[in-house]
Amino acid sequence: MNIENIVNTKNIKLTSARKTILEILISSNKPLSYEDIKSKLSMDKATFYRNITKFEEENVINSFESNDKKRYFEIQKTKHSHFICTSCSKIECIHEKLDLKLSKYQIDNIIIKGICPKCLDK
Amino acid sequence: MNIENIVNTKNIKLTSARKTILEILISSNKPLSYEDIKSKLSMDKATFYRNITKFEEENVINSFESNDKKRYFEIQKTKHSHFICTSCSKIECIHEKLDLKLSKYQIDNIIIKGICPKCLDK
DNA sequence: CTCTATGCAAAAACTTTGCAGGGAT
DNA sequence: ATCCCTGCAAAGTTTTTGCATAGAG
Numbered sequence: 001m002n003i004e005n006i007v008n009t010k011n012i013k014l015t016s017a018r019k020t021i022l023e024i025l026i027s028s029n030k031p032l033s034y035e036d037i038k039s040k041l042s043m044d045k046a047t048f049y050r051n052i053t054k055f056e057e058e059n060v061i062n063s064f065e066s067n068d069k070k071r072y073f074e075i076q077k078t079k080h081s082h083f084i085c086t087s088c089s090k091i092e093c094i095h096e097k098l099d100l101k102l103s104k105y106q107i108d109n110i111i112i113k114g115i116c117p118k119c120l121d122k
Numbered sequence: 123m124n125i126e127n128i129v130n131t132k133n134i135k136l137t138s139a140r141k142t143i144l145e146i147l148i149s150s151n152k153p154l155s156y157e158d159i160k161s162k163l164s165m166d167k168a169t170f171y172r173n174i175t176k177f178e179e180e181n182v183i184n185s186f187e188s189n190d191k192k193r194y195f196e197i198q199k200t201k202h203s204h205f206i207c208t209s210c211s212k213i214e215c216i217h218e219k220l221d222l223k224l225s226k227y228q229i230d231n232i233i234i235k236g237i238c239p240k241c242l243d244k
Numbered sequence: 245c246t247c248t249a250t251g252c253a254a255a256a257a258c259t260t261t262g263c264a265g266g267g268a269t
Numbered sequence: 270a271t272c273c274c275t276g277c278a279a280a281g282t283t284t285t286t287g288c289a290t291a292g293a294g
Contacts, residue, residue, distance in 0.1 A: 013268090013273075013274080015267095015273095015274065015275085017274080017275075018274095033258095034258080034259085035258090043275075043276085044275070044276045044277070045258095045259080045260095046259090046260075046261080046275075046276070046277080046278095047274075047275055047276070049258095049259060049260070050260085050261095050274085050275085051274090053260090056208070062235065064187075064233075064235065065186075065187035065191075069187075069257075069258075069283090069284080070257090070258070071258080071259085083224070083227060086178070086230065094224065096222070096223055096224070098220055098221075098222065099220075099221070100218070100220065100234070101218055102205070102216065102218070102234070104239040104242070105205060105234075105236050105237065105238060105239060105242075106236045106237040106242055107234055107235075107236040108208065108235050108236040108237070109234075109235040109236070110232065110233070110234050110235070111186075111232070111233040111234075111235070112222070112224070112227075112229055112231075112232050112233075113184070113186065113229075113230050113231040113232070113233070114227050114228045114229040114230040114231070115227065115228040115230070116227060117226040117227060120226070120227075120228055135248075135249080135293085137248095137249065137250090137292095137293090139249080139250075140249095155283095156283080156284085157283090165250075165251085166250070166251045166252070167283095167284080168250075168251070168252080168253095168284090168285075168286080169249075169250055169251070171283095171284060171285070172249080172250085172285085173249090175285090191258095191259080191282075191283075192282090192283070193283080193284080
């Protein structure tokens with residue numbers, strides 16, 4: 001997964017702010033919120049969010065809201081779903097393949113909300 | 123689907139504000155945001171949100187964030203999933219049954235994000 | 245009485261926008 | 270010269286909280 005390759009096919013100029021964001025997301029194995037990564041960012045939050053919007057428009061990243069009301073950002077290296085526990089707010093990546101017959105739809109992300117095993121046990 | 127039955131089994135007192143919220147959600151065939159229904163509510167928004175929180179804690183309703191950053195509330199009469207178009211923000215209820223093998227998880231809602239056929243055609 | 249629910253106003257949390265300056269081509 | 274990117278500050282949007290009052294059992 002190479003940043004230049006990701007960006008070259010899209011209508012995106014690769015600035016240093018953008019490179020930083022993509023590098024952070026690529027090297028993470030889980031979705032991240034702005035708060036998760038702000039300490040690693042040298043840019044202003046406005047720049048961060050503007051670039052995130054751009055990336056989403058160009059389908060470079062995807063995002064979803066979690067239980068904590070924050071938006072989580074991710075580059076999907078391999079297609080997977082997300083489980084969000086509405087009790088402890090933990091996000092888990094689910095690599096089980098789901099067979100959806102929604103053939104006319106483009107599916108970018110699947111989010112499953114519920115209660116995780118740990119919280120069910122309590 | 124009867125409001126008294128829904129509430130009696132739970133730790134919830136049925137006030138008139140709560141009855142109003144439940145009636146609106148039960149009679150709708152799609153998830154609704156606060157904005158969608160505020161004109162039908164006689165209560166303050168604080169009361170609305172406090173009761174929504176209570177309903178969610180007691181698993182009477184579920185909610186999810188849509189593409190427009192708003193939270194949508196729903197009483198599921200029959201188990202189904204939701205497709206959210208990240209282009210036009212439309213929410214569609216999907217009644218196709220998805221087989222998930224997450225046996226140790228309690229699954230309350232499935233949200234599929236992507237592009238709907240209409241937007242793909244453009 | 246006691247406990248929970250409500251309204252109002254203010255605050256909080258996260259994200260977006262306006263504007264002016266900077267950089268790249 | 271033009272076009273897009275950026276930082277800063279301010280505003281925006283939705284949801285939550287504090288506090289005093291009202292209501293139910």
